[in-house]
Amino acid sequence: xxxxxxxxxxxxxxxxxxYAWYFTHILSQVSELxxxxxxxxxxxxxxxxxxxxxxxxxxxxxxxxxxxxxxxVDERDRQIGLLSSxxxxxxxxxxxxxxxxxxxxxxxxxxxxxxxxxxxxxxxIVMRVMMLIYYQRGV
Amino acid sequence: xxKPTKITNTIRSLRFNADEMTQAELGxxxxxxxxxxxxxxxxxxxPSLEVAFRIAVVFDQPVDxxxxxxxxx
Numbered sequence: 773x774x775x776x777x778x779x780x781x782x783x784x785x786x787x788x789x790x791y792a793w794y795f796t797h798i799l800s801q802v803s804e805l806x807x808x809x810x811x812x813x814x815x816x817x818x819x820x821x822x823x824x825x826x827x828x829x830x831x832x833x834x835x836x837x838x839x840x841x842x843x844x845v846d847e848r849d850r851q852i853g854l855l856s857s858x859x860x861x862x863x864x865x866x867x868x869x870x871x872x873x874x875x876x877x878x879x880x881x882x883x884x885x886x887x888x889x890x891x892x893x894x895x896x897i898v899m900r901v902m903m904l905i906y907y908q909r910g911v
Numbered sequence: 912x913x914k915p916t917k918i919t920n921t922i923r924s925l926r927f928n929a930d931e932m933t934q935a936e937l938g939x940x941x942x943x944x945x946x947x948x949x950x951x952x953x954x955x956x957x958p959s960l961e962v963a964f965r966i967a968v969v970f971d972q973p974v975d976x977x978x979x980x981x982x983x984x
Contacts, residue, residue: 774946846943848956910916910955 775834775841776849777907782830784900787823791893794819798886807882816889852906860899867891916954920978923952925970941965 773781794815801810835842871887879887926932934948941962950956951966958966967974 774944777946841944844944846947847959847962848943848947848950910950910953 774849774907775838775844776852777904778834779831780900780903780907782834783827784897784904786826786830787893787897787900790819790822790826791897793822795886795890807880810882812882812885848911851911852903855906855911856899856902859902860895863898864891864895867894916957917982918957918978918980919954920951922948922966922977925972925977929970937966937969940969 797815798810798812801812867887868891871884871891874884874887922937926934926937933945934952935945938945938948942965943958943962947956947958951958963974963978967977970977
């Protein structure tokens with residue numbers, strides 16, 4: 773497994789865990805409190821911070837485990853990155869249109885915000901899953 | 912399942928004939944990772960024209976002796 777593949781796997785695992793943690797917290801608060809009382813902004817900031825910090829730590833651990841391959845990127849990695857970003861972009865567009873639908877149906881700002889966060893999370897996850905598929909299957 | 916490609920290559924045998932050059936050594940010479948050499952050898956990745964020429968230069972072979980296009984495959 774190349775450095776890039778390990779790096780993508782690590783970031784994907786971190787994202788899945790942190791997004792799951794965020795949405796579990798949000799949904800548990802929604803079930804207990806009024807939507808106006810749900811404090812999601814702090815959780816959102818914490819979620820972004822956790823993803824950034826844990827991803828950096830993950831990359832450092834991977835780099836230390838095989839320093840000779842650390843940071844190596846070649847044309848195959850770039851091509852896989854581009855193809856995966858395209859798929860992630862399509863998912864994001866579909867999700868954004870769904871959020872627009874929510875907006876037009878008069879949904880509360882809270883739900884629109886959560887739908888946007890979920891859209892970003894989903895497109896990011898799909899992009900990284902596609903990267904792993906392309907690394908495995910070939911491009 | 913690997914993506915089907917109509918391009919095959921002789922890199923593995925060329926490496927063997929070049930003092931059993933490793934995939935890592937070849938990758939270093941042409942500026943790609945060992946994993947990319949593995950993917951090229953297994954037909955999972957078709958390299959850019961530039962990388963194809965670089966590989967051919969390393970083995971001092973014409974590019975169409977290294978990469979073989981079989982349209983009927």
